[in-house]
Amino acid sequence: MEKGMKDIKQLSERELDRIIEMAWEDRTPFEAILFQFGLPEKEVIKLMRGNLKESSFKRWRRRVNSGVSQKHLKKRNPDIKRFKCSRQSAISGNKISKR
Numbered sequence: 001m002e003k004g005m006k007d008i009k010q011l012s013e014r015e016l017d018r019i020i021e022m023a024w025e026d027r028t029p030f031e032a033i034l035f036q037f038g039l040p041e042k043e044v045i046k047l048m049r050g051n052l053k054e055s056s057f058k059r060w061r062r063r064v065n066s067g068v069s070q071k072h073l074k075k076r077n078p079d080i081k082r083f084k085c086s087r088q089s090a091i092s093g094n095k096i097s098k099r
Contacts, residue, residue, distance in 0.1 A: 008039070008047050016051065023048055024060065 011019070019037055022028040023044050030041040039047070049057050 008043060008050075011037070016047070019044065019047060020051055026063070 015037060019033055019039065022033050022036075023030075030044060033039055033044055034041075045061075048060060052060065
C-alpha cells in the first residue's frame with residue numbers, strides 16, 4: 001500500500017459512515033475522499049461494494065459512471081472549485097469543512 005493510503009480495515013465506524021456518505025454524494029469527487037481519508041477510488045469502490053446492498057451498489061456505480069455524477073474532477077464543470085456543498089460546514093464534522 002502506498003504511503004499515506006489507509007487500509008479499509010483501519011477505519012472507524014464513523015469514518016466508514018462519512019466515506020459512504022461522501023461517495024454517495026454526486027458533487028463530492030473521489031479526490032476529496034483521497035485527500036481526507038487516504039482512500040483512492042479503487043478502495044472506495046471496494047468499500048461501497050462491501051457495505052451496500054447489491055442493488056444499491058449497482059445503482060451507485062451506474063450513476064457514478066453515467067456522466068450525471070461529478071465524482072471525477074476531470075469530468076466535472078470547471079466552475080465547481082470546491083469539494084463540498086456551501087452549506088456543509090454548518091452540518092458536518094468533516095476536516096475539509098473546518099478549513
